[in-house]
Structure formats: structure tokens, C-alpha cells
Amino acid sequence: MKLTLEVWRQKNGGDKGGFSTYELEDVDTHMSFLEMLDVLNQDLIVGGAEPIAFEHDCREGICGACGFVVNGVAHGHQKGSTICQLHMRHFSDGDKITIEPWRAKAFPIIKDLVVDRSSFDRILQAGGFVTIRTGSAPDANALPVATDTLEHAMDFAECIGCGACVASCPNGAAMLFVGAKISHLALLPQGMPEKAKRALKMVEAMESEAFGACTNYTSCEAVCPKEISISGIARMNKDFRRASVAGAEPAHGKKR
Amino acid sequence: MKLDARVPSGPLADKWQSLLDEIKLVSPANKRKHTIIVVGTGLAGGSAAASLGELGYEVKAFCYQDSARRAHSISAQGGINAAKNYQNDGDSVYRLFYDTIKGGDYRSREANVYRLAEVSNNIIDQCVAQGVPFGREYGGYLANRSFGGAQVSRTFYARGQTGQQLLLGAVSALNAQVAAGTVDLNIRSEMLDLVVVDGRARGIITRDTVTGEVESHVADAVLLCTGGYSNVYFLSTNAKGCNVTAIWRAYKKGAGFANPNYTQIHPTCIPQSGDYQSKLTLMSESLRNDGRVWVPKAVGDERAPNDIPEDERDYYLERIYPSFGNLVPRDVASRNAKNVCDEGRGIGTTKRGVYLDFAEAIDRLGEDVIRARYGNLFDMYEMITGENPYKAPMRIYPAPHYTMGGLWVDYYLMTTIPGLFALGEANFSDHGANRLGASALMQGLADGYFVIPNTLGEYIAGAKLEAVSPDQEEFNAARSEVEARTERLLSINGSRSVDEIHRELGMVMLDKCGMSRSAEGLTEAIEQIRVLKKEFWSNIKVPGTGEELNQELEKAGRVADLFELAELMCMDARQRNESCGGHFREEYKTDEGEARRDDENFTNVTVWEYKGDDAEPVAHTEELEFETVELTQRSYK
Numbered sequence: 028m029k030l031t032l033e034v035w036r037q038k039n040g041g042d043k044g045g046f047s048t049y050e051l052e053d054v055d056t057h058m059s060f061l062e063m064l065d066v067l068n069q070d071l072i073v074g075g076a077e078p079i080a081f082e083h084d085c086r087e088g089i090c091g092a093c094g095f096v097v098n099g100v101a102h103g104h105q106k107g108s109t110i111c112q113l114h115m116r117h118f119s120d121g122d123k124i125t126i127e128p129w130r131a132k133a134f135p136i137i138k139d140l141v142v143d144r145s146s147f148d149r150i151l152q153a154g155g156f157v158t159i160r161t162g163s164a165p166d167a168n169a170l171p172v173a174t175d176t177l178e179h180a181m182d183f184a185e186c187i188g189c190g191a192c193v194a195s196c197p198n199g200a201a202m203l204f205v206g207a208k209i210s211h212l213a214l215l216p217q218g219m220p221e222k223a224k225r226a227l228k229m230v231e232a233m234e235s236e237a238f239g240a241c242t243n244y245t246s247c248e249a250v251c252p253k254e255i256s257i258s259g260i261a262r263m264n265k266d267f268r269r270a271s272v273a274g275a276e277p278a279h280g281k282k283r
Numbered sequence: 284m285k286l287d288a289r290v291p292s293g294p295l296a297d298k299w300q301s302l303l304d305e306i307k308l309v310s311p312a313n314k315r316k317h318t319i320i321v322v323g324t325g326l327a328g329g330s331a332a333a334s335l336g337e338l339g340y341e342v343k344a345f346c347y348q349d350s351a352r353r354a355h356s357i358s359a360q361g362g363i364n365a366a367k368n369y370q371n372d373g374d375s376v377y378r379l380f381y382d383t384i385k386g387g388d389y390r391s392r393e394a395n396v397y398r399l400a401e402v403s404n405n406i407i408d409q410c411v412a413q414g415v416p417f418g419r420e421y422g423g424y425l426a427n428r429s430f431g432g433a434q435v436s437r438t439f440y441a442r443g444q445t446g447q448q449l450l451l452g453a454v455s456a457l458n459a460q461v462a463a464g465t466v467d468l469n470i471r472s473e474m475l476d477l478v479v480v481d482g483r484a485r486g487i488i489t490r491d492t493v494t495g496e497v498e499s500h501v502a503d504a505v506l507l508c509t510g511g512y513s514n515v516y517f518l519s520t521n522a523k524g525c526n527v528t529a530i531w532r533a534y535k536k537g538a539g540f541a542n543p544n545y546t547q548i549h550p551t552c553i554p555q556s557g558d559y560q561s562k563l564t565l566m567s568e569s570l571r572n573d574g575r576v577w578v579p580k581a582v583g584d585e586r587a588p589n590d591i592p593e594d595e596r597d598y599y600l601e602r603i604y605p606s607f608g609n610l611v612p613r614d615v616a617s618r619n620a621k622n623v624c625d626e627g628r629g630i631g632t633t634k635r636g637v638y639l640d641f642a643e644a645i646d647r648l649g650e651d652v653i654r655a656r657y658g659n660l661f662d663m664y665e666m667i668t669g670e671n672p673y674k675a676p677m678r679i680y681p682a683p684h685y686t687m688g689g690l691w692v693d694y695y696l697m698t699t700i701p702g703l704f705a706l707g708e709a710n711f712s713d714h715g716a717n718r719l720g721a722s723a724l725m726q727g728l729a730d731g732y733f734v735i736p737n738t739l740g741e742y743i744a745g746a747k748l749e750a751v752s753p754d755q756e757e758f759n760a761a762r763s764e765v766e767a768r769t770e771r772l773l774s775i776n777g778s779r780s781v782d783e784i785h786r787e788l789g790m791v792m793l794d795k796c797g798m799s800r801s802a803e804g805l806t807e808a809i810e811q812i813r814v815l816k817k818e819f820w821s822n823i824k825v826p827g828t829g830e831e832l833n834q835e836l837e838k839a840g841r842v843a844d845l846f847e848l849a850e851l852m853c854m855d856a857r858q859r860n861e862s863c864g865g866h867f868r869e870e871y872k873t874d875e876g877e878a879r880r881d882d883e884n885f886t887n888v889t890v891w892e893y894k895g896d897d898a899e900p901v902a903h904t905e906e907l908e909f910e911t912v913e914l915t916q917r918s919y920k
């Protein structure tokens with residue numbers, strides 16, 4: 028199959044960047060999207076040109092490294108998948124495909140399709156954990172967790188932190204990501220003691236980065252490769268509001 | 284090279300506790316004065332860095348990805364073992380220990396494996412407390428599944444994403460320490476050399492993959508937790524970035540490399556579909572619980588699988604191994620798949636494939652039950668192949684998956700270089716010649732959460748460490764070497780891409796140092812590797828410069844090291860004149876074609892010492908002493 032690619036090329040953060048066009052003559056339909064780019068890159072390299080930089084590692088849809096916008100849709104049009112899981116059989120001979128990096132203020136472009144997503148990790152470092160010293164945990168079966176609670180938490184825990192939600196949001200908001208991380212721990216009994224503090228810290232960290240606000244476009248949910256629900260955003264807002272009213276520190280029985 | 288495993292004396296079950304009772308401690312005030320470098324943020328490195336930071340050490344952690352939570356551990360699917368005996372099916376620490384030793388074909392160190400089984404339960408407790416959502420039963424208590432090589436159900440899991448959830452747990456602990464200021468986390472940093480001062484590991488050289496800056500980092504101890512090297516085969520189930528560089532540079536600085544040839548080729552992966560293929564995808568071993576493996580009886584049978592009648596199919600695992608059937612261990616299943624394909628009975632366009640058929644199970648249990656058990660795997664298969672496994676059998680073929688070999692470590696996880704430790708898949712420690720399913724995650728977390736936080740103290744408290752500076756001679760020399768190498772890779776300016784030559788290396792390795800090996804084939808392979816290596820160093824093309832994000836340059840550096848490793852793997856496989864676990868030598872088999880160990884001469888670990896680029900490395904041995912278990916021939920008939 029023949030394809031025409033319009034790919035965003037940008038040397039570095041300072042460079043203006045622009046689209047370059049590549050004609051591909053013989054694309055096998057069994058290839059994955061990234062393999063199609065590999066083949067193009069081989070030609071570029073041997074021809075002495077710089078290959079297209081894009082991030083990837085597991086190529087199985089789990090590490091969250093890959094991600095760019097294909098024909099206007101984050102991770103391409105296949106629902107519930109990352110770009111590394113999209114195969115070329117979903118395209119047709121003669122198609123023109125536009126490929127762009129995540130575009131969001133909080134994700135500055137490093138090169139071509141590679142962006143800096145470290146803002147996500149700074150949010151996690153602010154409070155995305157349960158404080159538990161190594162070796163001090165009680166027996167794992169000491170605390171039963173109802174299966175539906177567990178499954179619900181797992182639905183949020185599946186987030187791979189790829190950034191598609193931010194890239195697809197007209198405001199560049201990170202609410203789906205933060206909502207998922209907060210919900211995973213807030214739903215489990217293990218996460219309860221630090222629930223308020225966690226919500227405060229993570230939301231504050233999110234607001235100190237260049238993410239936008241959520242105005243309910245829900246485009247994040249539509250592109251999420253793990254199909255994370257926007258109900259996590261509501262939980263995050265609720266936990267945050269409660270925590271703000273109460274203050275981050277736990278209330279004490281006695282006045283001090 | 285001195286190989287003292289430093290195994291504590293006393294009965295097997297008391298060794299670890301007696302060491303803990305007597306080990307030297309570092310006072311809290313002193314810990315702060317010691318910098319520990321942890322390279323790698325997978326299960327081993329992530330858990331180690333978090334735990335050491337919490338103890339009060341100054342930790343510097345490194346990974347090559349853009350986030351610690353993307354380490355390759357994230358892609359583990361099936362589960363993690365522990366001897367909890369929550370199923371009341373008779374499991375115990377001893378049984379987990381015994382299964383692991385036997386599964387490894389008696390080529391691992393008893394004391395280390397026993398300790399692994401001992402701490403396995405603490406791992407599950409720790410992870411649950413962090414919020415890892417392991418699967419549970421209706422009463423709210425933890426559930427288990429079964430894995431190969433065991434008769435008890437001891438595998439804990441989080442849907443098909445156990446590795447992801449465990450890693451998110453470990454990295455959340457790491458993040459808590461970053462917030463507390465005890466861990467300095469360096470992403471997009473690739474370790475390119477180890478610095479040894481006065482015989483001790485005292486730092487590393489890294490390259491910032493965005494700016495290209497080469498930096499020196501000083502420490503009192505260095506922990507390498509950099510994972511496995513299955514990518515030497517080009518096509519493997521590993522993430523694309525997995526590499527040998529960190530431990531290879533350590534080897535070249537004097538660390539012994541143990542059993543480099545021991546590789547696990549996993550039987551159930553989606554076969555290669557074309558020359559462009561970039562990696563192979565694992566289909567969980569659990570599928571063999573209900574799937575039946577077969578090929579056509581006749582050579583060259585081109586019919587669609589559903590058109591081949593029952594009596595013209597060969598369910599070869601059930602035929603050859605009536606008692607274990609489709610559930611034989613990984614090495615046995617893989618070798619037999621290769622054999623039937625070698626006979627010309629392979630299926631699919633490449634003829635390197637066998638069927639994994641669920642028709643009988645769907646008939647017996649209904650499609651709904653199969654969907655509930657394996658739905659996500661079936662979906663993944665369909666996404667990749669475009670074929671519906673509910674309607675026609677899956678096509679599978681073995682693929683390189685895990686490397687049991689790695690840096691030699693003693694009971695304290697210290698390598699032959701004082702102050703240099705290796706954890707997780709990067710060391711050789713616990714799996715002998717074959718790893719059982721769901722024990723790699725267990726080992727990585729055992730090493731990181733429970734072993735190193737104790738054993739590191741012994742070294743720090745006992746060593747007299749002079750102050751070193753990043754500007755001193757040893758650091759400058761290592762830096763210049765790294766810079767010169769980068770320059771060299773960029774200046775070859777040949778006509779072939781790194782991938783193209785790497786693919787050729789992979790084919791040689793898979794063919795001659797894969798599921799089946801022979802002295803003759805290995806000798807040929809060494810010759811071929813040398814030729815390819817020359818081609819690599821004279822004819823690759825790496826565009827761009829060293830002062831920017833340059834993914835081809837990163838790749839070239841890794842592949843250069845894989846070439847050197849490949850040669851050592853073949854030498855190692857050639858000297859081991861026996862078959863054991865994943866290492867099958869055609870010359871050493873029983874009359875029935877099964878692996879034949881030579882316990883008299885090879886109950887040992889081979890440890891290689893580097894002697895210079897132009898000299899042959901020297902093989903040393905650590906004899907393995909079995910005080911508790913009796914060595915038997917594995918039989919699955």
C-alpha cells in the first residue's frame with residue numbers, strides 16, 4: 028500500500044519546526060504504526076538524513092512512552108489503544124496521514140515527536156503515594172477489600188501516564204491523569220489516611236505546572252488508551268474541595 | 284578473580300536471620316554522609332532506591348526513559364510468586380525454594396534461593412500496603428493463580444498487568460523519597476561507564492540523552508539494576524531499550540560475568556510476520572492451561588487449521604509428555620516447537636509457528652468462560668494479528684524473553700568489584716539455568732526491598748572510603764573514553780543502519796545460540812559475530828551530533844556492547860558441555876532427545892573475567908554445593 032505522511036519535524040525546543048512530506052511506496056498491512064515509521068527511518072538514515080525522533084519502549088501499550096497525534100487524534104483513531112498497538116491494516120492505499128507531537132504548554136517539545144512530560148512526575152512526587160516504610164506492612168490479608176471496590180480502583184490504576192488526555196484537551200488540562208491517580212488510592216482503604224493531604228498536594232502541584240483548567244470537553248476520556256473514566260475528575264474535585272475546607276492537617280480532638 | 288560467595292554458615296533456614304543478627308549497621312547520622320548510586324528504576328532499582336533513601340542514605344537514581352515508571356518491569360503480565368499458602372494447598376517457604384531450585388535445573392545457589400523464598404511473603408505485604416490492587420476473591424481476600432513448574436497456586440496478580448502495578452507501587456515509594464529529598468532522580472540519563480578507584484566502585488559516567496552532556500557522578504557504592512539483555516537477539520519480548528551496557532562496562536572494569544549464555548526462550552509469543560518486525564509480543568503462559576498445542580502431521584500441509592481433521596493433527600506435547608502435556612516447563616515447550624518446525628511442519632507464512640487451539644476448551648466450557656479467563660489476551664492477539672482466536676487457533680512461536688545470566692554476585696549481592704552491587708535481572712543469582720514464571724518480579728523486589736537495605740550496610744560500615752572528586756584522574760579518563768567512543772560512532776559514516784546489522788546479529792544468535800546449540804555451531808557463530816562486528820565498526824551510519832537528542836547514537840552504543848556480549852555468550856555456551864534448563868547442547872541429550880545434565884563436571888557457575896579487547900577472557904568457576912536438595916533428572920513424561 029502507498030501512503031503519504033506529513034510529519035512534524037522540529038530540531039529542538041528553540042526551533043520553529045514544520046511539516047515534512049514523505050511518500051511511502053510499499054507499506055505492509057501487518058506492520059504496526061511504529062514499524063512503518065521504523066522503515067521510513069531506515070531509509071532516511073541510509074540516505075544520510077536524520078530519522079524522525081519518537082518515543083517508544085515496550086511497544087505493547089503498557090509503558091506509556093509512545094504517543095503522538097495521528098490525523099488529529101491522540102494515538103490515532105483506534106479506540107482504547109496506544110499508537111504502538113495500531114496496525115497499518117486500519118489504513119487504506121493512498122491515505123494521507125498527518126503526524127504531530129502532543130501539543131500542550133505543559134509538555135514542551137524536545138525534538139520532532141518527543142515532548143517533555145516530566146510535569147506529570149512532579150505531580151506524582153507531590154503526593155501520589157501511600158507513606159509506608161519498607162518492612163513495616165501488616166499481613167496482606169489483614170485488610171479485606173471488596174472485589175468491586177478493588178476492580179474500581181484498578182480501573183483507575185491502569186493509567187499509563189502517556190499524556191494523551193492533555194494533548195487532546197483544548198485547554199491542555201491534566202485532570203484525567205491526576206483524577207485517575209488520586210482515585211486509585213482514594214478508593215482503597217490503604218489510601219484513606221492520606222486522602223485529604225494527597226488531593227491537596229497533587230492538585231496544587233498540577234496548578235503550579237502549565238496545565239489548563241477543565242471545562243468538561245471530555246475529549247480526554249475519548250482518546251485515553253486505557254479508557255479511564257472522567258468520574259475520576261469528579262472524585263478529585265470533591266476530595267480537593269473537602270480537603271481545602273478542612274485544611275490539610277488532620278483535625279485534632281483537643282484544641283492545641 | 285576470587286569468588287567467595289560469603290554464604291553464612293548454619294542450617295539453610297537460619298542463614299539469613301543469623302546474618303541479619305550479626306551484620307554491621309550504619310548509624311542514622313552516618314548514612315546521610317554516604318552517597319549511593321542506583322542505576323535503573325525497575326522493580327529492583329526502584330525498590331532499592333526508595334528503601335535506601337528511607338533509611339537515610341543520599342541516593343542518586345538513574346534511568347534512560349523519560350520517567351522512572353516506564354522501566355521495562357512495567358510490561359510483566361502474569362504475576363508474582365510468594366509462599367503465603369493462602370490457598371491452604373500445602374505451600375511453604377521450603378516448597379517455593381525447592382520448585383525454584385529444581386526449575387533452574389540445579390544451577391543456582393541454594394542459600395540465595397532460600398532467602399528469596401523467605402522474603403517473598405514480605406513483598407506481598409509491602410505491595411498491598413502501598414495500594415497495589417492485586418486480584419481478590421469475593422470475601423475480599425487475596426486471590427492466586429497457577430503457573431508452570433509448581434503444583435500449588437501461589438501467584439499473585441493484578442489483572443494482566445502485574446508488573447505495571449508493582450512498578451507503580453515501587454515508583455510511588457521512590458517518589459515519596461524524591462519529595463523527602465533523599466533521592467535525586469535523574470531521568471533520560473544513560474550510564475556509559477563505571478569508575479573504579481583503588482579497586483572499589485566509586486562512581487559512574489552518564490550521558491544526558493537530551494543535551495548530550497557527559498557527566499561524572501561520585502558515590503560510595505554503585506548498584507546496577509539495569510535489567511536483562513535478551514535484545515542481543517534483536518527480536519525479543521523485551522522493551523526496545525533493554526540493553527547490556529551498564530553491566531558490560533562493569534565487566535570490562537573487572538566485575539565477573541556469570542553464565543552469560545543462560546537465556547529463557549518463552550514458548551508462547553506471537554510469531555514474526557515480516558522483515559520489518561521490531562519486537563515480539565508475549566502471550567501469557569497461563570494460556571497453556573486451556574489451549575492445546577499442535578501442528579499438522581504431514582509436512583507441507585497448507586490447509587487452513589479448521590480444515591485439518593483431528594486425526595491429521597499432531598498434539599505433540601500431549602503425545603510426547605502424556606503426564607504434563609501442554610503444561611511442560613518453558614524450555615521443554617520451546618524446544619519441541621522448534622523441532623516440529625525444523626521437520627517442516629511449522630505453520631503460517633514463515634513456517635516458524637505452531638497452533639495454540641482453544642476450540643476444545645470453548646466446546647467444553649463455553650466462549651464466555653474463556654473470555655472471562657483470557658479476554659484481554661485474546662483482544663491483544665486480535666489487535667496485533669487481525670485474526671480472531673475464538674474462531675481459529677492462535678499462532679505462536681518461542682521468543683527470547685529473559686536472561687538468567689548476569690553479573691556474578693555473592694550472598695550480599697556484591698560483584699567481584701568491592702562496592703559494586705547488582706540486583707534484579709542484571710545479576711545471575713537465583714534462577715539457575717531456567718527461570719520459573721512469576722519469579723523475576725519476586726526476585727527484583729526481594730533484592731531491592733529486603734536484601735540490599737541490609738547487606739549494603741555491611742560494606743559501608745566496613746570499608747574505609749577515602750574522599751574522591753569527580754575531577755580526579757580516574758573520572759576524567761573514563762569520561763574521555765566515553766566521549767571518544769561517541770565521537771567514533773558518529774564518524775564512521777558508512778552506508779548501513781544500526782538496526783540492519785543488529786538484525787543480522789540476532790539471526791546468528793537465535794540460530795546458533797538459541798533454543799539448541801552445538802560446539803560446531805557456536806564456533807561458527809563466533810566467527811560470524813566477529814565479521815559482523817567489524818562491519819558494524821566500519822560501515823554503520825549514525826546521523827546527527829552528540830550534543831542533542833540522538834536516538835540512533837544511543838542505539839549504536841548499546842548494539843556495540845551487545846556484539847561483545849554475543850561473543851562471550853557463545854564462548855560460555857560452548858564450554859558448558861552439558862544440557863541444562865534453557866541451555867540445550869545437541870551433543871548432550873538422552874536417547875529420547877531430552878536434556879542431559881552432567882552433574883559431576885558442571886554443578887557450577889561459570890564466571891568470566893575480562894582480560895582486554897585483544898585477549899581471550901578467562902573462565903572461573905564457583906562450585907555449587909547442595910546441602911539440602913538432592914539433584915534429580917527433571918522428567919515431565
Ligand SMILES: Cc1cc2nc3c(=O)[nH]c(=O)nc-3n(C[C@H](O)[C@H](O)[C@H](O)COP(=O)(O)OP(=O)(O)OC[C@H]3O[C@@H](n4cnc5c(N)ncnc54)[C@H](O)[C@@H]3O)c2cc1C
Pocket residue numbers: 322323324325326327328345346347348351353354355356357358359360361362363445446472473474475508509510511520521522525526528529565684685706707708709720721722723724725727
Ligand atoms: C513481556 C514480559 C512479561 C513478563 N512477565 C513476567 C511475569 O509475569 N512475572 C515475572 O516474574 N516476570 C515477568 N517478566 C520478567 C520481568 O518483568 C523482568 O525480569 C523484571 O521486571 C526485570 O526487572 P529489573 O528491575 O531487574 O529491570 P528492568 O525493569 O528492566 O529495569 C531496568 C532499569 O534500568 C535502566 N537502565 C538500563 N540500562 C541503563 C543504562 N545504561 N543507564 C541508565 N539506566 C539504565 C532502565 O531505564 C530501567 O529503569 C516478564 C518480562 C517480559 C519481557
Ligand code: FES
Pocket residue numbers: 082083084085086087088089090091092093094109110111112
Ligand atoms: S511503546 Fe510502550 S505504550 Fe507504546
